[in-house]
Amino acid sequence: MNMNEPLPLVSKLAKRNYLRKYGMLTAFLLICLVLSLLTPGFFSIQNTTIILRQVSINGILAIGVTFVIISGGIDLSLGSVVAFTGVVAALFAHPGEYPLIIALGMAILAGLAIGGVNGLAVTRGKVAPFIVTLGMMTIARGLALLASDGRPVTGLSDSFNYIGGGSVLGVPIPVLIFGAIILLSSFILNKTRLGRYLYAVGGNEKAAYASGIRVNSVKVLSYMICSGLAAIAGIVLASRITTGQPNAGLAYELDAIAAVVIGGTSLSGGIGSIGGTVLGVLLIGVINNGLDLLNVSSYYQQIIKGAIIIAAALIDRKK
Amino acid sequence: MELLRAENISKSFAGVRVLDKVHMKVDGGRVHALIGENGAGKSTFMNILMGMYPADEGTVFVRGRPVHFAGARDAMQYGLSMIHQELLVFPELTVAENIFMGRQPLSRFGWIDTRTLQRKARELMEQLGVDIPVAKKMKELTIGSMQMVEIVKAVSNQASVFIMDEPTSAITQKEAEILFRIIALLKGQGKAIIYISHKMDELFRLADEVTVLRDGKYIGTRSRAGLEMGELISMIVGRDLDKLYQKQKTFPGPVLLEARNLCSEGVRNVSLEVRRGEVLGIAGLMGAGRTSLAHALAGMEKITSGEIRLNGQTVSINSPRAAKNKGIGLVTEDRKQWGLIPDASVKQNIVLRSLKKHSRGILLDQRREKAVADREMERFRIRAASRNQAVGSLSGGNQQKVVLSGMQLTEPELIILDEPTRGIDIGAKQEIYQYIASLTTRGKAVILISSELPELLALSDRILVMREGRVKAEMERDKASQELIMQHAMAE
Incomplete structure (x- = not known):
């Protein structure tokens, strides 16, 4: 065999391998390059900060739902949980009533409780995650309207509003929160036993059970992590719009799931990473921002976003 | 008469030669075992014969004429059919x-003529002496019956060469007997059968020729005439094995596990005891409750x-977790379903069951995991590109060794092995036999459950025969003896 001749199959495999590992990163960098050439304002500290702030809520949600999807489930209730927990936080955030920590704590507790119910219905009740969380989507929306009496909760304390509006050393606080959550969740998924169990349960639930893993607990935890993070997103959103808005967060879950899928996490579970999800979140954010700067109508933006989701899934299939 | 001949077939994937100048000549009225x-290349070879992959070199002849198949459809038109x-x-x-x-036969109006369809299907069934209701849904059949249907389908396609890939790996003894009868029938009609199997007794019973x-x-x-088991095995493994089944003398110790009047969904009133240093064999036909018993003892049923x-x-074993903590380890018969996380690496699969032991509190200890995985891969001779290879891409024998090593890392005192050598090659089988021997010493x-009676007879100290959930x-x-076991397994 002439060794100077490239083996066609080998180079094809190498290409495929590259596409799998770095396809989305390459696409992301290319899009950034094109946008910075097309629009002078794109590649600047100011615009980067804007993008990061814009994506931080979707980012927090997407990371949460990554946990659930890796363990083989799905969560459609996120958007409503954002609204409900935002309202709960706002109800405890009127100036001079409770310390800030109570507002935050109550919202997060509400989120964890919803996640716990989702998880129990899926594990003990053996109802499909899609159905459980579809139901919870409506329940949590109803709870948000009930708790707020259907009206936006306004008149929030300055300290509460600082979470969404303030910044530290020029970095917006939502971005700092998003960053901290990225680090913490990567750590959980890659460095702890819980992380390994999440992948195992999503990869083959029966084998995980036969291996002596507490499959139900792992699943319940994944839903609690997801809704807990949704509560943090709910706090950030309420604080940024200085209102507990019961109608907020509509269809947020779909953007979050889209980011997860673009990031290469398998909807059938067992495969995925926080890095991929963050890339998916950034990709959506950068494209929205770039198209805004280019004055492309938001109608087109929707079409383009949808096309990217399908393209990402196609690249995934090529594996 | 020669129906099919393959000459000098070679094939490489990604620069690795998986077939190197392979020959085979198949005559009508004969059963030719492969x-x-x-990993020896049987499946690749069959896929080339069926036109699923093109060969890099070599030629396939059908009735003496060279052919080039672009897919299974072409191969079927030339009378080749594969029962997967x-x-x-x-x-x-x-x-x-x-x-x-x-x-499907169509009626005058262009829709499917169900009555003609069923009549024709029944006629085909009768020709082969098979009794399967043609109006039943496929999913209601046993795997054995589904296989018969596939064969009937091939016959209706006018197939003259039948390729059967491990047809008895998932069917009952009774169904296997029906299959063997059909094979004899096809043979009598001048058809050729290429028969792939790991089971030696079947090969010696069915085959006229054997290609290795x-x-x-x-x-x-x-040719089967004059072929001895020893010669065949050394052809397969490339080294002489003194004896495939080798049983060391064991010295049973005190009773470790005792079950009294155990009942579960598939088990009726079973009592048994197992001693330390002892292999308790469990025989029975498929559906006799053997797997249910294994699952009940390991907290899965x-x-x-x-x-x-x-x-x-007295202990209560209500989950696999409880069984693990009490020192009971189970290797299930269905490793795809219960044994492995296919997308996860060899390393992760090996340490999964004993992860707690190999981590620091809630944190993983990656260095230790690597060391444990490397050690286990060497001990069990698990052949993988690296410890990071996805376990789903390994061969069956290597997957089984991953399951075994993962189970033994939990340090069980009672090891339940349910069909541990199903669908794996002789080399790996030999290694598993040695492993079982090392456990008892x-x-x-x-507790060993196996449908391969020679294996069960050779490895067990005592044998229980189950039928209808009872011992x-x-x-x-x-x-x-095989005869005695079958007698009890089939009827009073």
Whole structure:
């Protein structure tokens, strides 16, 4: 065999391998390059900060739902949980009533409780995650309207509003929160036993059970992590719009799931990473921002976003 | 008469030669066995014959004329038909519809003529002496019956060469007997059968010729007349094995596990005891409750009544987790379903069951995991590109060794092995036999479930025979025989 001749199959495999590992990163960098050439304002500290702030809520949600999807489930209730927990936080955030920590704590507790119910219905009740969380989507929306009496909760304390509006050393606080959550969740998924169990349960639930893993607990935890993070997103959103808005967060879950899928996490579970999800979140954010700067109508933006989701899934299939 | 001939077939994937100048000549009215260890190239070779892959070199001749198939459809037109190991059926359609898929007889108005369809299907069934209701949905059949339907389908396609890839790996003894009868019938009609199997007794019973492949190379073709087991095995593994089944003398110790009047969904009133240093064999036909018993003892099937004692203490085993913590390890018969996380690495699969032991509190200890995985891969001779390879891409034998090593890392005292050598090659089987022997010399207790009676007879100290969820007979090793076991397994 002439060794100077490239083996066609080998180079094809190498290409495929590259596409799998770095396809989305390459696409992301290319899009950034094109946008910075097309629009002078794109590649600047100011615009980067804007993008990061814009994506931080979707980012927090997407990371949460990554946990659930890796363990083989799905969560459609996120958007409503954002609204409900935002309202709960706002109800405890009127100036001079409770310390800030109570507002935050109550919202997060509400989120964890919803996640716990989702998880129990899926594990003990053996109802499909899609159905459980579809139901919870409506329940949590109803709870948000009930708790707020259907009206936006306004008149929030300055300290509460600082979470969404303030910044530290020029970095917006939502971005700092998003960053901290990225680090913490990567750590959980890659460095702890819980992380390994999440992948195992999503990869083959029966084998995980036969291996002596507490499959139900792992699943319940994944839903609690997801809704807990949704509560943090709910706090950030309420604080940024200085209102507990019961109608907020509509269809947020779909953007979050889209980011997860673009990031290469398998909807059938067992495969995925926080890095991929963050890339998916950034990709959506950068494209929205770039198209805004280019004055492309938001109608087109929707079409383009949808096309990217399908393209990402196609690249995934090529594996 | 020669129906099919393949000459000098070679094939490489990604620069690795998986077939190297392989020959085979198949005559009508003969059963030609193709054997070799997993990874020997049998499947690739068959896929080339069926036109699924093009060969890099070599030629296939059908009735003496060179042919080039672009796909299974072409191959089928030349009379080649393959009954797959993993059946490709339409579960929601009826038997008749499956047989005539794509060639349904149409009525005057252009819709499917169900009556003609079923009549034709019934005629085909009668020709082969098979009794399967043609109006039943495919999913309601046993795997054995589905396989028959596939064969009927091939017959209706006017097939003259039948390729059967491990047809008895998932069917009952009774169904296997029907299959063997059909094979004899086809043979009598002048058809040729290429029969792939790991089971030696079947090969010696059915085959007229045997072709052996090893590491993608053609080792030789022998006529069954005058062929000895020893010669065949050394052709397959490339080294002489003194004896495939070798039983060391064991010295049973105190009773480790005792079950009294155990009942569960598939187990009726079973009592048994296993001693340390002993292999308790469990025989029975498929559906006799053997797997249910294994699952009940390992916390995977709910025990409805009865008692289990470990070391004389009554214990409750209500989950695999409880079983693991009490020192019971199970290797299930279905490693794809219960044993492995296919997308996860060899390393992760090896350490999964014992992860707690190999981590620091809630944190993983990656360095330790790597060390443990490397050690286990060497001990069990697991052949993988690296410890990071996805376990789903390994051969069956290597997957089974991953399951075994993962189970033994939990340091069980009682090891339950349910069909541990199903669908794996002789080399790996030999290694598993040695492993079982090493367990008993270390004072562990073993419960071995196997449908391969020679294996069971050779490895067990005592054998229980199950039927309909009950233990029907118990026999010491030196008093047991295949005939006796089958007698108890099939009827009073």
